[in-house]
Amino acid sequence: IAGITQAPTSQILAAGRRMTLRCTQDMRHNAMYWYRQDLGLGLRLIHYSNTAGTTGKGEVPDGYSVSRANTDDFPLTLASAVPSQTSVYFCASSDSEGGAQYFGPGTRLLVL
Amino acid sequence: GQNIDQPTEMTATEGAIVQINCTYQTSGFNGLFWYQQHAGEAPTFLSYNVLDGLEEKGRFSSFLSRSKGYSYLLLKELQMKDSASYLCAVKDSNYQLIWGAGTKLIIKP
Numbered sequence: 508i509a510g511i512t513q514a515p516t517s518q519i520l521a522a523g524r525r526m527t528l529r530c531t532q533d534m535r536h537n538a539m540y541w542y543r544q545d546l547g548l549g550l551r552l553i554h555y556s557n558t559a560g561t562t563g564k565g566e567v568p569d570g571y572s573v574s575r576a577n578t579d580d581f582p583l584t585l586a587s588a589v590p591s592q593t594s595v596y597f598c599a600s601s602d603s604e605g606g607a608q609y610f611g612p613g614t615r616l617l618v619l
Numbered sequence: 620g621q622n623i624d625q626p627t628e629m630t631a632t633e634g635a636i637v638q639i640n641c642t643y644q645t646s647g648f649n650g651l652f653w654y655q656q657h658a659g660e661a662p663t664f665l666s667y668n669v670l671d672g673l674e675e676k677g678r679f680s681s682f683l684s685r686s687k688g689y690s691y692l693l694l695k696e697l698q699m700k701d702s703a704s705y706l707c708a709v710k711d712s713n714y715q716l717i718w719g720a721g722t723k724l725i726i727k728p
Contacts, residue, residue: 547720548720549623549706549718549719549720549721550662550706550708550716550718551718552715552716555715565715597661597662604714605649605650605710605714605715605716607652607664607667608652608664608716609664610661610662610663611661612660612661613660613661
């Protein structure tokens with residue numbers, strides 16, 4: 508692994524289904540973030556974690572949950588997907604809170 | 620409220636210079652980032668300004684005026700590969716990044 512990875516690359520999901528997007532980094536960064544990016548709206552923060560064992564809510568947390576059991580992994584779960592969650596999801600990490608963020612390649616999610 | 624403004628789209632010619640502006644109104648200020656994002660790809664970090672003035676990094680420079688709530692990204696000697704979206708982000712008082720919607724830069728030969 509080099510940097511930050513996300514899985515899956517893309518997914519088509521039926522509304523109402525549960526889905527977990529995976530994110531792993533090998534840079535030993537303390538802080539990790541989940542964003543969604545929609546046309547014309549820019550990046551919006553869903554959840555973040557400043558260090559392993561802690562998480563916080565961002566601008567658009569409803570319908571999403573996260574966990575941070577260790578430094579490297581930061582999965583994002585959609586408990587019951589809805590079409591408005593169709594988006595591109597980016598995971599990012601930084602060595603400290605507020606530091607330059609480095610992004611994974613993204614997951615393209617379509618909820619039908 | 621918090622607001623980051625950037626032009627939606629700009630067009631420039633290969634070899635020329637272009638300036639992409641960003642104005643912000645945020646709850647506190649702890650620094651400003653510029654990122655580049657090619658279509659279908661992830662954003663990549665370009666520059667960081669926390670003090671007033673110009674930061675130069677090769678063909679790219681970034682300027683900040685905290686009193687005016689203003690920054691710009693200057694790209695010199697434009698190349699076709701510079702066609703991308705450029706995102707401005709401000710670190711607010713909670714050390715969270717507030718993102719602009721991005722400026723799509725189109726480079727013409």
